[in-house]
Amino acid sequence: MNIARLVWGLLLIxxxxxxxxxxxxxxEGQGPRSLTAHLRLLVDPPGTLELQDLLAADAQQxxxxxxxxxxxxxxxxxxxxxxxxLTNPTASPLGLIVHQDYPLIDFLDFWSPQPDGSWTQIATxxxxxxxxxxxxxRDFVFPITLPANSTQTYYLRYQTAGSMNIGLSVSSNxxxxxxxxxxxxxxGIYYGGFLVLVIYxxxxxxxxxxxxxxxYMGYAVSYGLYFGVHNGISFQYLWPGNPWxxxxxxxxxxxxxxxxxxxxxRTVCSGPRLAPRTDTLARWLLYLLIPLTAVSPFVSYGPIxxxxxxxxxxxxxxxxxxxxxxxxxGSVPAxxxxxxxxxxxxxxxxxxLKTFGLVPHNSFTHNAFQVGALVEMVLLSLxxxxxxxxxxxxxxxxxxxxxxxxxxxxxxxxxxxxxAARSGTxxxxxxxxxxxxxxxxDRLGHGRxxxxxxxxxxxxxxxxxxxxxxxxxxxxxxAVLLPRADLQAAKVVATRLLRGVAETExxxxxxxxxxxxxxxxxxxxDAAIQLFESADKALYTAKENGRNCAVCGTDxxxxxxxxxxxxxxxxxxxxxxxxxxxx
Numbered sequence: 001m002n003i004a005r006l007v008w009g010l011l012l013i014x015x016x017x018x019x020x021x022x023x024x025x026x027x028e029g030q031g032p033r034s035l036t037a038h039l040r041l042l043v044d045p046p047g048t049l050e051l052q053d054l055l056a057a058d059a060q061q062x063x064x065x066x067x068x069x070x071x072x073x074x075x076x077x078x079x080x081x082x083x084x085x086l087t088n089p090t091a092s093p094l095g096l097i098v099h100q101d102y103p104l105i106d107f108l109d110f111w112s113p114q115p116d117g118s119w120t121q122i123a124t125x126x127x128x129x130x131x132x133x134x135x136x137x138r139d140f141v142f143p144i145t146l147p148a149n150s151t152q153t154y155y156l157r158y159q160t161a162g163s164m165n166i167g168l169s170v171s172s173n174x175x176x177x178x179x180x181x182x183x184x185x186x187x188g189i190y191y192g193g194f195l196v197l198v199i200y201x202x203x204x205x206x207x208x209x210x211x212x213x214x215x216y217m218g219y220a221v222s223y224g225l226y227f228g229v230h231n232g233i234s235f236q237y238l239w240p241g242n243p244w245x246x247x248x249x250x251x252x253x254x255x256x257x258x259x260x261x262x263x264x265x266r267t268v269c270s271g272p273r274l275a276p277r278t279d280t281l282a283r284w285l286l287y288l289l290i291p292l293t294a295v296s297p298f299v300s301y302g303p304i305x306x307x308x309x310x311x312x313x314x315x316x317x318x319x320x321x322x323x324x325x326x327x328x329x330g331s332v333p334a335x336x337x338x339x340x341x342x343x344x345x346x347x348x349x350x351x352x353l354k355t356f357g358l359v360p361h362n363s364f365t366h367n368a369f370q371v372g373a374l375v376e377m378v379l380l381s382l383x384x385x386x387x388x389x390x391x392x393x394x395x396x397x398x399x400x401x402x403x404x405x406x407x408x409x410x411x412x413x414x415x416x417x418x419x420a421a422r423s424g425t426x427x428x429x430x431x432x433x434x435x436x437x438x439x440x441x442d443r444l445g446h447g448r449x450x451x452x453x454x455x456x457x458x459x460x461x462x463x464x465x466x467x468x469x470x471x472x473x474x475x476x477x478x479a480v481l482l483p484r485a486d487l488q489a490a491k492v493v494a495t496r497l498l499r500g501v502a503e504t505e506x507x508x509x510x511x512x513x514x515x516x517x518x519x520x521x522x523x524x525x526d527a528a529i530q531l532f533e534s535a536d537k538a539l540y541t542a543k544e545n546g547r548n549c550a551v552c553g554t555d556x557x558x559x560x561x562x563x564x565x566x567x568x569x570x571x572x573x574x575x576x577x578x579x580x581x582x583x
Contacts, residue, residue, distance in 0.1 A: 401457025
């Protein structure tokens, strides 16, 4: 029986010790230290308690230590009273800083005891003017002096319409200042990165005039300003005398961030073309966000920020789905987008879990969102670069055959000619014309004519490879540039192409082509246009000589035929053509 009583007594002692937060013992030169484990809390749902009520014996018994490591409680209408006890075991008074690291608290009151038994109150919060803070800093900072060989309890009262995050720490005056300097440097680097990205993409927008860049800049500017409000910087520097704007600007900027984000993602991932159903859902959410953002300044802060937080999670998932679908359907920019959005999505989920009180409030969960956003911005800028490349490829591509188009040929011919002239290497050009194309259109219809052009285009794509450049010059004409290929190598390629086309049939009609061949070697031409005119003249000579043949435009007698009508199957492959080019 005595043993049982002893065990129960020990158990009760352990429970009482675990149920009470111990005093935090401060040292000289105390470095920044979290006070979460040393806090005692009292929830005041109606928000009517005063300090004198809290000092009563029954209220003191209701102060309970923080459960686990979490001192964040999501969205709540209740007020939270916090008591923290500090002990100074030294023989000298200690100047300390009590720091609340989450600046989005509407009303925050701090009481410190005085030697005469009275209490000094500091009433601040982001619903009060910025000058109500004891120090001109973005976070809430309360300087105190802890007497020598003493233990004192300090009280704070939190009330906010947003997420309730209690992030208290203590440090000495001397340790706080270097920490503050590091934070300022990091914030400068962070927002400087945002500014560099915006300016860089502004210049690209002025050069490219692609609306995706406009959406990106709107997204980046809104996001950067949103984080300025989120970090308390905007309240400190932009509107310190306007608490209403300090609060409502957060929801307005978040709304603009989501609006520009939707438009950017739809554009860079080609949502209407590659993911139409997901794009339709995103468009409807956009229609919901626009009026929601418009009315946000006139609606209670709590419900609107909660609605936008939920929409942020929904859109984050939706954008991920759109990116995956676009990637699977061949979008190159979607690769960069998915990597960037994955980084942001992970940080958004962490931050939202912290916002709703499901994970602890600490430096990692509080800042992960911002770090993820900057990483995302850099990768989205790369996605824009990939989009420009994709647009450029589409601008240089013939949609029917998949070959390069006339515009690309007109740019590459003088460029390759100049390179060959400088380096002393040869350059060959083949001009092809699909024989009897008008007859195919008239007899079989334009659909079959398009099929014939696609067939020739497919053959050229199959047989040529870099550095050979195959283009649809216009109508039924094609051009093939062969860098570092002399006339003899060009003849080999022309022979292979004649045979390959002759093996192609459209509804029982065998296709043939006429080819004009010319080569720049030993400085036999002064300009690229002369090379082109030589190959073009040779092409028309081939057509006059009966078609289905290749004619050289230089170094041979006019009208010399390389290959006649192909009557039987002749094996060939892309390696033979490449070998001919490299001879």
